[in-house]
Structures are given as structure tokens and as C-alpha cells.
Amino acid sequence: MSGFPGSIAFDEYGRPFIILRDQATQKRLTGIDALKSHIMAARQIANIISTSLGPKGLDKMMVSPDGDVTVTNDGATILKMMDVEHEVGKLLVQLSQSQDDEIGDGTTGVVVLAGALLEQAGALVDRGIHPIRIADGFELACQVAVKHLDKIAELFPVSQDNIEPLVKVAMTTLGSKIINKCHRQMAEIAVNAVLAVADLEQKDVNFELIKVEGKVGGRLEDTVLVRGVVIDKTMSHSQMPKELKNVKMAILTCPFEPPKPKTKHKLDVTSVEEFKELRQYEQDKFKEMVDLVKKAGANLAICQWGFDDEANHLLYSQGLPAVRWVGGPEIELIAIATGGRIVPRFEELTPDKLGSAGLVRELAFGTTKDKMLVIEDCSNSRAVTILVRGGNQMLVAEAKRSLHDALCVVRSLVLEPRVVYGGGAAEIACSLAVAAEADQLASLEQYAFRAFAEALEAIPLALADNSGLSAVHFLGEVKSKQASTGDPALGIDCMNTGNLNMRDQHVIESLRSKRQQLLLATQLVKMILKIDDVRSPGDSGM
Structure with missing residues (x-):
């Protein structure tokens, strides 16, 4: 009973009972x-x-x-x-x-x-x-x-052809928010986003397909709806192309690096020859990985993990643009939007597992160095991203909360069209x-x-x-x-x-x-x- 907050006592029949401590302070x-x-x-x-x-x-x-x-x-x-x-x-x-x-x-x-x-x-x-x-x-x-x-x-009429009634409901929700100076634009963005992912026959809305991204800078009016995926990343090498068309992308969760034993390991390099041999082995492995990706027909690699400068340079010299450190949720959304499969090993990469998109481009913001990657015209165009802009982080965060409310209200009307x-x-x-x-x-x-x-x-x-x-x-x-x-x-x-x-x-x-x-x-x-x-x-x- 050492961990119990009290002491044990016995009555006249020998039955134990607990006396609670700190009774006076309760x-x-x-x-x-x-x-x-x-x-x-x-x-x-x-x-x-x-x-x-x-x-x-x-x-x-x-x-x-x-x-x-x-x-x-x-x-x-x-x-x-x-x-x-x-x-x-x-x-x-x-x-x-x-x-x-x-x-x-x-x-x-x-x-x-x-x-x-x-x-x-x-x-x-x-x-x-x-x-x-x-x-x-x-x-x-x-x-x-x-x-x-x-x-x-x-x-209440809910249809793809006439969005005006839905916009009016979304405007009612946004009327009490800080973003009400451009609440018609925000309401239209919310309605279009929900209708893009909604199944009106089944009366179902998959919220997982709507991503709301925020970027400080610009005005609230610069907020846009992207028919695709926006990720807060750039091409891994500064000299890789900033715009790609008819993209076939390999979505990888395996890193571009030589295989290492899972156990603790130690390698002694005692001569220049051995060092050159080790370096050549790494080069060959990198080359093999890049060849496997290119052989599958990919012209863009999206990787969940990072890779060092040597691998990055090799990817650039082999003409294979790549994006590194893409988070798990983003990887899943890209896979859904492009119809691709997430591949855990290079050997498993085949042409049918590649995702396809009409356009992948870098989006630059004014005079700042901030850039984001936009994947548009996806094969499964139902995934959409709302890119929220604002003068400071506080405004962007509140705009995201407000848009979430508007999205939820439009979803409620798709599920039950009564007001x-x-x-x-x-x-x-x-x-x-x-x-x-x-x-x-x-x-x-x-x-x-x-x-x-x-x-x-x-x-x-x-x-x-x-x-x-x-x-x-x-x-x-x-x-x-x-x-x-x-x-x-x-x-x-x-x-x-x-x-x-x-x-x-x-x-x-x-x-x-x-x-x-x-x-x-x-x-x-x-x-x-x-x-x-x-x-x-x-x-x-x-």
C-alpha cells in the first residue's frame, strides 16, 4: 500500500479500512x-x-x-x-x-x-x-x-451549378469573423473547396482532401484556392527546373543514401585506396537508385526523407528534379491527388505506381525568399488546397480558423440541406x-x-x-x-x-x-x- 495516499487501520473485527490523508485541507x-x-x-x-x-x-x-x-x-x-x-x-x-x-x-x-x-x-x-x-x-x-x-x-438547394445560396450561408458564418472585409471571396473559396471534394449523390464530404495552408505576407485578398496540393517545400537543388509539365512523380518513403546495417557498426579505412573504394561504392549505390527511379519513367521524385549534398548533386546532374523532407500527411495527400502509390523501397518502384500531374511549379512570394511548391491538374483533382495569406501570423491563423468554420457549415448543408x-x-x-x-x-x-x-x-x-x-x-x-x-x-x-x-x-x-x-x-x-x-x-x- 506504499503508493496509496493514506494509511491503513483495522476495526474491532480485524477488517482493514483506509484513513485518507489531508482531510483537513479538502x-x-x-x-x-x-x-x-x-x-x-x-x-x-x-x-x-x-x-x-x-x-x-x-x-x-x-x-x-x-x-x-x-x-x-x-x-x-x-x-x-x-x-x-x-x-x-x-x-x-x-x-x-x-x-x-x-x-x-x-x-x-x-x-x-x-x-x-x-x-x-x-x-x-x-x-x-x-x-x-x-x-x-x-x-x-x-x-x-x-x-x-x-x-x-x-x-435548401445544393448543386454544383448554382453556388450562390451556399455562398450566402458561408457569408453568414464569416460575417462575425475578423476576415469579413473580404468575406464574399472567402465564402466562395470555402464553397468551391467543399463542392470539389463532395459526393452530392451520397451526401458525403471527405474533409481529408481539403488542406488549409497559411503563409505570412501579402493581403487577405491574395488567398487562393488551388485545385491540387500546395506544400511548403522547394526543389532540393537551386538549379533544378522551377516548372515541370506532364509530371510523372515517384512518391518515396526510402532515403537516397547507401544501405547501412541496422546493428551498431564500425568501419576502419586505413588507406587511400580503401577510401576511394568506399566512395565509389556510395556513388554506384546513388546511381543505382537514380536509375531505378528514371527507369520507372518518373521525372520528379518526392521523398519523405532528406539526402546529402552528394546525392542532391547527382540527382541534378542526372536530370531528376527532387523534393526532400515532405511530411507524412503531405505525402498521403499528394498520393491521393495524383493517383500514385507510396513506395517504401526503390526496387518496388514500377510505372503503374507513379502519380501524375499536369503542372508542378514553385510559387514565389514578393521580394521574400519564401517559396512553396504547387502540384496542379492532378489525375484525381478532388484534392484541393486553400492558401491563406495575411500580414502577420496572428491574422493568418485566425483566417484559417474562420475558413474552417465556413467549410464545416457548407459540409453540414451537403449532409442535410435544410436551413x-x-x-x-x-x-x-x-x-x-x-x-x-x-x-x-x-x-x-x-x-x-x-x-x-x-x-x-x-x-x-x-x-x-x-x-x-x-x-x-x-x-x-x-x-x-x-x-x-x-x-x-x-x-x-x-x-x-x-x-x-x-x-x-x-x-x-x-x-x-x-x-x-x-x-x-x-x-x-x-x-x-x-x-x-x-x-x-x-x-x-x-
Whole structure:
């Protein structure tokens, strides 16, 4: 028992039991105190995140322990980088991450909603309602809200011929990001990238075929979609050709170097003749490797490993351009795009294992020495790369995060082509539906239903607040108009256009994303409401 944090004792019957150490320093929360602590922690995190919601949402600057600075308004990124100590705070971080993994968008909204639900639950607990009854009521209310979402959702056209509707949805996602000054261009890039790799018949999108590369320099407007693969490498020799056409490439995971015994080895060279003999052996082996590659018909070698200057010079003199130190993921993407096979030994290289591309060229950036290699017109052209440009590393990183959100939203629409309207319109419609259902209930759950309806209003309230509007006044106006007209497209006019109709403003969101937000937030809140005992060493505050 030496490794156990306690000592062993025996009762009067000789049965052993363990006495825990540091009992005095441990703090234990039980019952309503534990619940209040959870609600307080969730509210604090939700309040921090809520200011980043919507097109006028504010960014957060995160500084890591190493001093690295990240500026973003992506909810999942903010929470991942926050140093959260409270147990429920960590659950909210996981909630945001789940939304990001499953949908890719709505990471801020799901946390704001969960925080609002817990705040409403706290008020119900103060009124003497048992947490289990609240949790059950929230779950029933969530089912009503999800059914109403399905009812108000509209079918959405997804086709290769008309990308305009998809571009409008992607623009809604990018409207709240730092790159919104060129968000139409970014939206078109995201839509074209997804459609290039999507199978519309099977309703499937292979995200592995979309690569997002960033390069500091230039402007955001210089961001381009390459129908092929971009790798952050150059030709291994400066005098090798910078542009190759009708390329047959050998994709190698074996190094250009003489074979060595796997065991520890030692070679004594005692004379000039022996040294010359050894040098000649190396030359012959290099030549043999190059001949095997050329014999297969390759005019470009992509190698996962490096090779020394002697091998590099030989490749140049033999007229075989090569690229070295290409990473594993890039190697796989090149193989998929060019239809080639990854070859582990030179002896196994055959013409049918070569990849083919119409054009391989080096891409230079302005007056800097930075260069990248672009492989275009591939035999399997479904692999695409988005090359993001920006003035500094921080901007490029945030642009990549923003494009990831847009790509995920377009993917969601390919998987399920149904949409609801943004600007808080869908939440207000669901809130009205849940509140109406509460009036039909005779049980105690009606209080939970009304609390759920009020929590749903947290999203439009935060949108109005972040836009500098009188939040409660605007929400009351929109609710009144939705209730009287029955139009679920009326939302918060964040951009001050004077039009509350989100259909006219083209503020469109994926039904899949909204539904997932409701379900995930409700599941987490139900789990938290059922926790009544927390034991942790020291203080359990944030």
C-alpha cells in the first residue's frame, strides 16, 4: 500500500479500512451548495464568451504561458486556451469542443445557451423546485424546441451549378469573423473547396482532401484556392527546373543514401585506396537508385526523407528534379491527388505506381525568399488546397480558423440541406413555441418549460447587446412581430439595415448546427443538475 495516499487501520473485527490523508485541507460541496457553485462557474464562462457572439461580437486576446498571442472570437478556441480550474468550467470547454468536432460552427452559441439554462435553473431551485424535475422539464422542452426547428426549417438547394445560396450561408458564418472585409471571396473559396471534394449523390464530404495552408505576407485578398496540393517545400537543388509539365512523380518513403546495417557498426579505412573504394561504392549505390527511379519513367521524385549534398548533386546532374523532407500527411495527400502509390523501397518502384500531374511549379512570394511548391491538374483533382495569406501570423491563423468554420457549415448543408434563419430568429421562434406548450401543461414541468423559453432568448439578447442596441427593447419588438405574423425569419437587425427579416438579409444558418446546439446544451445542463457532491483538494473555486 506504499503508493496509496493514506494509511491503513483495522476495526474491532480485524477488517482493514483506509484513513485518507489531508482531510483537513479538502473542501467538500454537497447538495444545493454544489449546484450553486456549478451555476456560478457556468455563468462566469458564458458571460465571458457571450460578448464574442454575432457580427458585431468582440475578439479575445489569449496569451499562452510561453507568451504566444492569439486573437480570436471562435468560442472553441477561446475556451480551449483559457486556464479553467472549476470542474463545471471544464465541462463547458468540452461542450464547445464537442460542437466544434461534430458541426464546426456554433461553438459560442452553445456555451451561451448552456449558461443561460443553468442561470434559469438556479432561479427555479431558489423557488424550491427539485433539480431532477427541472432537468426532466428541460429535456421535454428541448424536444418541443427541436420539433419546432424541424417545422420552421426550409429546404435548401445544393448543386454544383448554382453556388450562390451556399455562398450566402458561408457569408453568414464569416460575417462575425475578423476576415469579413473580404468575406464574399472567402465564402466562395470555402464553397468551391467543399463542392470539389463532395459526393452530392451520397451526401458525403471527405474533409481529408481539403488542406488549409497559411503563409505570412501579402493581403487577405491574395488567398487562393488551388485545385491540387500546395506544400511548403522547394526543389532540393537551386538549379533544378522551377516548372515541370506532364509530371510523372515517384512518391518515396526510402532515403537516397547507401544501405547501412541496422546493428551498431564500425568501419576502419586505413588507406587511400580503401577510401576511394568506399566512395565509389556510395556513388554506384546513388546511381543505382537514380536509375531505378528514371527507369520507372518518373521525372520528379518526392521523398519523405532528406539526402546529402552528394546525392542532391547527382540527382541534378542526372536530370531528376527532387523534393526532400515532405511530411507524412503531405505525402498521403499528394498520393491521393495524383493517383500514385507510396513506395517504401526503390526496387518496388514500377510505372503503374507513379502519380501524375499536369503542372508542378514553385510559387514565389514578393521580394521574400519564401517559396512553396504547387502540384496542379492532378489525375484525381478532388484534392484541393486553400492558401491563406495575411500580414502577420496572428491574422493568418485566425483566417484559417474562420475558413474552417465556413467549410464545416457548407459540409453540414451537403449532409442535410435544410436551413433556419439567423440573427436569433430561430431561437425566438422556438422560445415562443416552448412558452405556448408550457401553457398546456398542468404539471410542475411547466415552470421548467417557461425557464427554457426564457433561456433561449439569451442568444438574441447577446446579439442585440453586442450590436449596441437596446437589447430588451429590440427583443420585445421582434417577439411581438413574430407572434403576430408567425414569420420565423424575423430576427435582430445587428447591421442596422432597418429590416428585421433575415430572409431578405440572407442571414441563413444550418438546421443541423442549431439542432445540435440545443441538444448538446440541454444534455450538459441535465448532467450538471444531477451532480450534488463535489470533493476536491483545496479550494474548488475558478
